[in-house]
Amino acid sequence: MFDVLIKNGSIVDGSAAPAYIGDIAIKDGRIAKVGRVDGSARRVIEADGKVAAPGFIDPHTHFDVQLLWDGAARPALAHGVTSVVPGNCSLSLAPLKAHDRAKLIGMFQQIEEMPPEAFTQAFAWTWETFDGYREALRSRISVNVAPLVGHSVIRLWVMGDAANQRAANRDEIERMQALLRTCLEAGAVGLSTSFVDIDDRGWPVPSRFAEFEELDALCAVLGEYGRMLQCVPEFYAMDLTIARIDQLAELSIRHNIPTTFSPLFDISAAPNNAPRAIARVEEQFARGARVWPQMQTRPIDISFSLLRPSLFFARLPRWVQVLRLPLEARLAALRSSDTVAKMVADLGPDGGEAMMGGLIVRGGDAAPDEVVGHRLSEIARDRGEAPGMALIGLSLENGLDVAFLSASMGHEDAERIGSMLAHPLVHIGASDGGAHLASFATYGDTGYLFSEFVRRKGAMSLEQAVRKITAETADIWGLKDRGRIEVGRHADIVVFDPDLIARGEERAVFDMPGDGMRYVRDSIGVETVLVNGVVSYEHGAYTDARAGQFCL
Numbered sequence: 001m002f003d004v005l006i007k008n009g010s011i012v013d014g015s016a017a018p019a020y021i022g023d024i025a026i027k028d029g030r031i032a033k034v035g036r037v038d039g040s041a042r043r044v045i046e047a048d049g050k051v052a053a054p055g056f057i058d059p060h061t062h063f064d065v066q067l068l069w070d071g072a073a074r075p076a077l078a079h080g081v082t083s084v085v086p087g088n089c090s091l092s093l094a095p096l097k098a099h100d101r102a103k104l105i106g107m108f109q110q111i112e113e114m115p116p117e118a119f120t121q122a123f124a125w126t127w128e129t130f131d132g133y134r135e136a137l138r139s140r141i142s143v144n145v146a147p148l149v150g151h152s153v154i155r156l157w158v159m160g161d162a163a164n165q166r167a168a169n170r171d172e173i174e175r176m177q178a179l180l181r182t183c184l185e186a187g188a189v190g191l192s193t194s195f196v197d198i199d200d201r202g203w204p205v206p207s208r209f210a211e212f213e214e215l216d217a218l219c220a221v222l223g224e225y226g227r228m229l230q231c232v233p234e235f236y237a238m239d240l241t242i243a244r245i246d247q248l249a250e251l252s253i254r255h256n257i258p259t260t261f262s263p264l265f266d267i268s269a270a271p272n273n274a275p276r277a278i279a280r281v282e283e284q285f286a287r288g289a290r291v292w293p294q295m296q297t298r299p300i301d302i303s304f305s306l307l308r309p310s311l312f313f314a315r316l317p318r319w320v321q322v323l324r325l326p327l328e329a330r331l332a333a334l335r336s337s338d339t340v341a342k343m344v345a346d347l348g349p350d351g352g353e354a355m356m357g358g359l360i361v362r363g364g365d366a367a368p369d370e371v372v373g374h375r376l377s378e379i380a381r382d383r384g385e386a387p388g389m390a391l392i393g394l395s396l397e398n399g400l401d402v403a404f405l406s407a408s409m410g411h412e413d414a415e416r417i418g419s420m421l422a423h424p425l426v427h428i429g430a431s432d433g434g435a436h437l438a439s440f441a442t443y444g445d446t447g448y449l450f451s452e453f454v455r456r457k458g459a460m461s462l463e464q465a466v467r468k469i470t471a472e473t474a475d476i477w478g479l480k481d482r483g484r485i486e487v488g489r490h491a492d493i494v495v496f497d498p499d500l501i502a503r504g505e506e507r508a509v510f511d512m513p514g515d516g517m518r519y520v521r522d523s524i525g526v527e528t529v530l531v532n533g534v535v536s537y538e539h540g541a542y543t544d545a546r547a548g549q550f551c552l
């Protein structure tokens, strides 16, 4: 007797082999039989007309904290994602001494746009070690977790306040190596580092103070286990990104480790950038290095209101400063004609027309009906103001709760993106799930891969698209026995309608601790998701299964 039998599905097994009609039998969390299966099962899932594929794997998330109160990483599981990699971009919840928590929360708030309440209201923070964090997750997870450990927190643990003030000495580097080793022993899938991020005081994050000797020493430890180095390169300057690709390649070859960097965007203003990076990656792979660029499927959209800081203002320090003030002080600043004049002056001689004119008022609780759906340039014309001034005025008149959408900020030419996503050396990822909560919803990047690049553009076949986000990801990251429909593998399986699978519209929900807001997208066309053989989502609802495991 099997535990579960999936009948008559179109099996897309992750290898990119042509789909075939068959059954999948599951026993004790693993795939027991594939093909024509006779025999009974406690649970039969009829998959006639549907695809049965390996569960999707998301290699770039910041679900570190959400998993503590929401083990399904909602709505990722509903989109068919059965395994996630948290701990990217040099930040993880462990190892971390209790007295450094406020610092880490500040970094998550600044870099990943996560509210402090997410760290203080929904769980008891009882651990300091990596193993302790893992134990805290163990009984709560409904998805599989392959956590990275963050270079910035490793540095903080060993160097304290000096972590973002100076380079490490030999003794500190050795202590970091030992600490990283304990994390890898406890199942960390690799180390993440960042060359660009700043903390909440505007200081470079600790990982940026590492000299090459330190990174090299940590990679030597990764080499003992063959684990991953993830990094955020200077993505805003392609020459620097190319130099990072070369550096990652050296580390990869020297220590025999896989490396990956993200994000890699295609930007129409600099159309040679992404192809240059991919060409350099090809050259480095040809030498035997493994340097996987991560590319997202979705175009870049950012939403924001003046209720909180936003990525949108990243290049406008004065705006950032004002938006970081507590609400009362922020309102006062925005009412000061002096401050506002300076803010608008920072937008340049066009008063923000180029940067803000194309913004669309998307809603927010207080947005007046007559402006919703309109462009800021029109609204500004009606008001007889420059766009920057109109944005501040309209926000102030409505308690700041007016949301603006900046659509099409790049990575939007589906023709170009499709061929890059299909490239054998481009790793599909960089969803950033769990982060940038009030800026955009990353959930549904997998559905969008199928709706946009398989069905609409035909940039790749269904089988290729499935391989890209299952077997290929498992192989790149060394996630054992995942990513394929094959006897003996973990039974992570998604049953979906290949004609329907897509991402829903972006919408605001208030389900973060402290009723915090975030944008999400519902899944479309995903019928049933099994994690380690247990039905964890079906027909629009999460079950109460907690069948997630650690991948290592």
Ligand SMILES: [Zn+2]
Pocket: 060, 061, 062, 088, 089, 432, 435
């Ligand atoms: Zn990230």
